Amino acid sequence: MGILEVKNVNKRFGGLQALGDVNLSIEENTVHAIIGPNGAGKSTLLNVLIGKLIPDTGSVMFDGQSVLGRKSYEICQMGISRVFQTPEIFGDLTVLENMMIPIFARRDGAFQMNAIGATTGEKDVIEQAEHMLESLNMIDKRHFHSAAMSRGDKRRLEIGMCLSQNPRLLLLDEPTAGMARADTNNTIDLLKQIKEERDITIAIIEHDMHVVFSLAERITVLAQGSPLVEDTPDKIKGHPKVREAYLGESA
């Protein structure tokens, strides 16, 4: 029984079968990659996992509870954090403030009217935020305007913000899309470091095979809306069906 169980999920957009009978089980404390050619249904599947899309049939269970029909902030409170394809951070805020918000959220729940005390008085929140920034090697940048940072730094910050919520499952949607090689490698190292340091399940959707094969312990290959194979990276590399559907004959 995995931490995330997807059973018989179907999703149609008009005449297009985006997801056809998807069954997927993500084991706790593994890095599970979902790959597939363009239009294979990766993004649709991700949107189903985080409750943004309701599938036509089937169920998505996280730790024995259904995620379907829940609001995105409720799903987050269940322990699922999401990293977006384009980093979604609070661009108008400083790096430190960015990091404080998830810590406030974890401490206070969905809403707390804390309108009079100064932010600077929240010593323990600042401490935790700075601690997290230190582990990300971003402590020098804590007063930076976050929108002005590089793509790689924004991604680092976003991942840090997700981790501040102590999620049990971290979903990453093409975390290295549009990044320079150095930033990509930094991100890979960061994710490896995270995996070593804490008990966390990571589900990653990725195009870049370098990233996938550096990180993943299990790989599911999607093609035309259905899982083609699921196996370890070594076996996936040599799998004839995968070569045909995804890597192409020349690979």
Add this chain to the structure above:
Amino acid sequence: MLGLNKRDFTLLLIVVALAMLAPFLLNPFPEGSAMAQFNAGYPDLMQKFVIYGIFAIGFNILFGLTGYLSFGHAAFLGVGSYSCVWMFKLLGYNVMPGILLSILTSGIFAYLIGVVSLRRSGIYFSILTLAFAQMSFALAYSVLSNPKFNLTNGETGLQVYSNDPQWLHSAGKPDLPHLFGLSMRATHEMQLGAWQFQFNVGYYLCAIIMVLAFYLSIRIFRSPFGMMLRAVKSNNTRMYYTGLNARPYTLAAFVISGMYAGLAGGLLSAVDPLAGAERMQWTASGEVVLMTILGGTGTLIGPVLGSGLIKYFENIFSKINDSVLHSWFSFLPDGMEDFMVTIVHPFVGKGWHLTLGVLFMLIVIFLPGGLVQGGQKIRGLFTGRTEAEQAQADANQSTPAE
């Protein structure tokens, strides 16, 4: 100091000084001189400065922090005004119950409108609030003023009549709005050489309340709640995926700013016990948007400056008529004089909106950060630093020592 960092405390002190010394500062020209018409230091206008300042400070809590642009804030101003006059009618002329009730009713009103309007964001939110405000205006103007149930007294405006109950009114008390016996209209005049300064009770009550409102807004801006509101403005998606529901935050901001507007409305009635429906009209809602943008959206002092500027234009520029213009240009030859008067005429007197419009366009184009950004630019000229460096320096300064 008072839970503020050094910079905010300095700002608060500046506002206190401006508010308390306004009768001097706004009357720089001697009585009877040609420039005396530019004096703004008379009670009516000074009251408007601070009351609309409160209105704009509250509006800025919503618009400046969350980015939700409400086009219906005048509705809360109107509700506050009516509530206050009703207290005059029922209890008596003491302003305190009226002001308290106006905050309360506008808060309830803002909650009801907010729950519905905040289901949408962006332009749809603006349109919803505008629709609610226009509905309120229509209700106040005609629907709620029929003989059977006269809540607003329609076109005439709600006012106190001699047959109103006024349960707490007794013979010795002033027959005009007063604060525990101190009449709102009581004015002490001080003659200093050619200058005349007026100190008005109503003004000082409003000014003290404005300072308190300003202080509260600084506390809200700097609080974790304020940070959450800025986060909502910055990235709603990330807010939701951080496990936070943005709706209660925006609703709280909406209610707070509605209460500020109600307070301003209550004070308007406190200094002049007559509440008309036109206070709820969409032009009044638009005016507070202009004030906030002119002064500097999302800055602490911007809305106060913006409201001061607009009210100054409305009351001073609108008084410059053709005969004043002729006296200004009388030193020119006759033909030139008429020509200059013709040129300037559309921009003053009844045409003051034109000047305001041009000024607004110039500020939005060249100073998107409003008057506050203008101030920073001037500061930059002296210190030789750019605005960005300035902001960075300010940010570093505002964080506490490690």
